[in-house]
Amino acid sequence: MSVDDVLREVLQRIVPSAEERERVARVVDKVLRALERASREEGVDVIAEVEGSFAKDTWLAGDVDIDVFLLFSPATPLDELRRQGLLVARRAAEVLGAEWEERYASHPYLTLKVEGYSVDVVPAYRVSSPLEILSPVDRTPFHTMYVRSRFEERPSLKDEVRLLKRFAKGVGVYGAEIRVEGFSGYLLELLVLHYGSFKSTIAAAANWRPYRTFIDLERHYKDRREALKKFQDPLVVVDPVDPRRNVASPVSLESMCKFIAASRAFLRAPSTSFFYPPESAERPLDELLRSRAVVAIKTTIPRLPEDVLWGQVKRAIRALSNGLERAGFTVYSSHAWASGDVLILLFELESLTLPPLEKHYGPPVYSDHDVRFITKYLRGGAVAGPYIEGDRWVVIRRRKLRGVEQALAKLISTYNVGEHITECLRRGYEVYVGPRVAEASADPEYRTQLTRWLERKYPWLSS
């Protein structure tokens, strides 16, 4: 299949039809009117404005999230903005008869369910310049404005953005949230504006180098060196509306590299599987677990904002991996699964049991702690030594904890793996080892994710 054939097929699925556009527009209109009525009734001075992919017309058919901002005067105190924002949003939900849920990013916002569509109602400040923002979300209206005005010159770019979004989703790097550490919609829009099309973006990304790639649409910086010195991120895309900000700063090295790798693979062998990953025939979980050295820790976690949760999860994984490595284990890979109040941390190790002896390093010979170390091990417990290696005292001794279960128990009782999760673990946890890891949750989604993590095969990768 040629690139153009692939893109034609994908476009048919992602460009919204006239009917869908109308349907969504009606919902948006309804929401705006409800918000206006609510603010009037509550006596709140606020302007409701549509932002995001709907406002920019870059949303994907069957996959639209509506963002409505409630813009307050900068004179409003922050706690008033929060209080009044929620008040208006809740009142509008009542008017609409919509279900709603309170969420939290930099400050609280409401997500309404209106006729099956998810609508975020976000309070923000209406500032006169992006350099005067009072909270991070205040930048969004400027992003909407910038992108819309650029698309006016070339409306065809909107479909190019749609292709790139679907591609990023398909290869698993869409979204700036901490769980993904990937590409935001705005970032993908800027890439298309910079490179001119989906194809030229992919062609460029195939040659990207982490920590050397720099895009500056409005030429805020003199040269690449100046900008790369300021932004020490794998990918740097200067925000056209705010030179102090790297739009790509949430993109991790790994997400950038997945994007690079997928771009290279797409150019070599174009296929719709980059956009729509096919379900692969999975190997039985039991068989996978039996051939690997996997351990799972399951705990109960209170509801937290997504980014807070995943920030904590990543920190906990890092801390426990370090702890396991320090205890003598080799960690090949790690993963986390969270759903409801269940959190499962997964680790693949080189081995679930360590050899009986370990080499243990003591203080340098010139340290004042030498006597304690020497005395301790002369009295017993050393299989060899104390002897000197380089400038340090060393012993070979019997390992106290050989199994991963005991090692984790010790880590959990002594390590700080981050405020929230440390607390959760101290309250209670279960460890599953080897084939029993499959039993950590009965949720079929857990088994699917576990299988995929164990196989670690990209559906888009072909030889």
Added chain:
Amino acid sequence: MSVDDVLREVLQRIVPSAEERERVARVVDKVLRALERASREEGVDVIAEVEGSFAKDTWLAGDVDIDVFLLFSPATPLDELRRQGLLVARRAAEVLGAEWEERYASHPYLTLKVEGYSVDVVPAYRVSSPLEILSPVDRTPFHTMYVRSRFEERPSLKDEVRLLKRFAKGVGVYGAEIRVEGFSGYLLELLVLHYGSFKSTIAAAANWRPYRTFIDLERHYKDRREALKKFQDPLVVVDPVDPRRNVASPVSLESMCKFIAASRAFLRAPSTSFFYPPESAERPLDELLRSRAVVAIKTTIPRLPEDVLWGQVKRAIRALSNGLERAGFTVYSSHAWASGDVLILLFELESLTLPPLEKHYGPPVYSDHDVRFITKYLRGGAVAGPYIEGDRWVVIRRRKLRGVEQALAKLISTYNVGEHITECLRRGYEVYVGPRVAEASADPEYRTQLTRWLERKYPWLSS
């Protein structure tokens, strides 16, 4: 036992008696006369001069090596010096009816056995200043001169040197040769001259810090910083007769630290065992080997000058250790034993067998080698992946070589572990694993050293 009691006891054993002095002096005299006669008979213009510990009167009772230098005019071509030096030495051996052996340091020299004493006859140039030396041994006469003149002021320092030599021997750091990487006799003499006594040397060494300790008897350098910048060695003792040279440059970090540790231990609990290590009750070798993960490689090696041999041995151990680590093993310790034409390299590992799976890193995603890696592992051989970690392609795959025997076989057939030993190993070797390591040599000295290496306990260390 007090420090003074210990030193008194040791001095009784190391200060030569009047009879022994006379006996050695007679031998030295005899050798000098034989060399003079030999040079006359061979028509070689040379001066025979006694150097080393006998000349400086710092030798230990029952433990004297006599060094006689044949000093040639600097006008003599190097090959003539070598030829004539050996000629005169061999002729003198004939005159004395002494057995002899040719050895090699910077150039060839002869070792004679005269009335049970070992006499080195070393050809060198008689230069007018240490800054004009033509070969490293030419410095020796200036060292002799310097130390003798300094001892004239304080003859009592000679016995302090004797104590320090016996101490360095006792704790295993005496000798500048590559096998030991320790303290030469001249270096110990300079330490006593600098610190003023055995006791103050030990007290100072107890507080030495590697890479920060600097001694400059003749104040050749402005300050410590200037000298430490030039000499990047753990211990710096500027040669009084040649500011360009660090007398302590052969001292390894480990030898310096052994000296520091022994000094600290001696101050805490003085004992004669620092000077005369007692035989410890050894644990049965079989039991030791059964509880440890040890492997031995035995090969045949041609006769080489000591320093060449041990330079090669250390390089081979380093290369094989690195190779084993790269293959996934953890090397806890290594050792070598050589006798006659047999060389045995010993490694203690964390484990003799590796787990079934390994994590294997491929190229970065942006490398042109990506296709080969991806294609290879998509076709088979990957248990997980190819997947991306950081900026690289990775797979989990089945390990090809799990046993240390196979891993060593592969290393030996592909690795360069240093010119000589690579050649020896390619010609033939045997690998002994676990308890069989005891059978690598029937030499009782091998079993003793193997046991000591496995126990790694310093006889001078007490709690």
